[in-house]
Amino acid sequence: MSVSIAKWTLDEYHQMIEAGILDDRRVELLRGEIIEMPPEGEPHAFDSNEAFKYLLKVLDGLADVRADKPITLPNQSEPEPDLAIVQDLGREYRSHHPYPENIFWVIEYSNSSLSKDxxxxxxxxxxxxxxEYWVVNLKKSELIVFRDPQNGDYSSETKFTTGTIAPFAFPETEISIDRVLNS
Known part of the structure; x- marks a missing residue:
């Protein structure tokens, strides 16, 4: 006997949210599956919050920095990354979450969720x-930067523990790796 997994569309997922079915649950939709998110430990919560405050200052006037908010993707996914750096569309986000074309890059802080991320x-x-997709590996205190999506994966992966990085979207802006890592 084979096991079938029920897949959900974005519309069905939104209906569940509106109906309150998912209240009090930390979940996200990934490829049509509702996935529980692990609770954040202290280092995860502290580091991502400090990076959020830092990036707000560095990217002021260039982008909107959203913390723990959904993004809507056409592959039946609505993840809630720790940080999403997006176009500042103001009130437009009252009617929809950022779509891929609105997203400059995404950052996940990972400890127990490292393999998933x-x-x-x-x-x-x-x-x-x-x-561009950044993963902060809390276990090793390193920033892993994925760039150049091709054929469903990133063709470039670079690891940093110190120095600065200029994101693709803002090549004139240098971001401190130490401040992202909070080391």
Missing amino acids: LESKRKIYAEVGIR
Whole structure:
């Protein structure tokens, strides 16, 4: 006997949210599957919040920095990345979450979710053409930067522990790796 997994569309997922079915649950939709998100430990919560405040200052006037908010992707996914750097569309986000064309890059802080972030989420983001995806490996205090999505995956992967990085979207802006890592 084989096991079938019920897949959900974005519309069905939104209906569940509106009906309150998913209240009090930390979940996200990944490729049509509702996935529980692990609770954030102290380092995860602290580091992602400090990076959020830092990026708000560095990217002021260039982009909107959203923390723990959904993004809507056409591959039946609505993840809630720790940080999403998106176009500042103001009130337009009252009617929809950022779409791939609105997203400059996404950052995930990972400890217990590291394998999911490095494997399935990496491919989900690459499939829809998000140009840049950063994973902060809390276990090793390193920043892993994925760039150049091609054929459903990123063709470039670079690891950093110090220095600065200029995101694709804002090549004139240098971002401190130490501040992203909070080391």
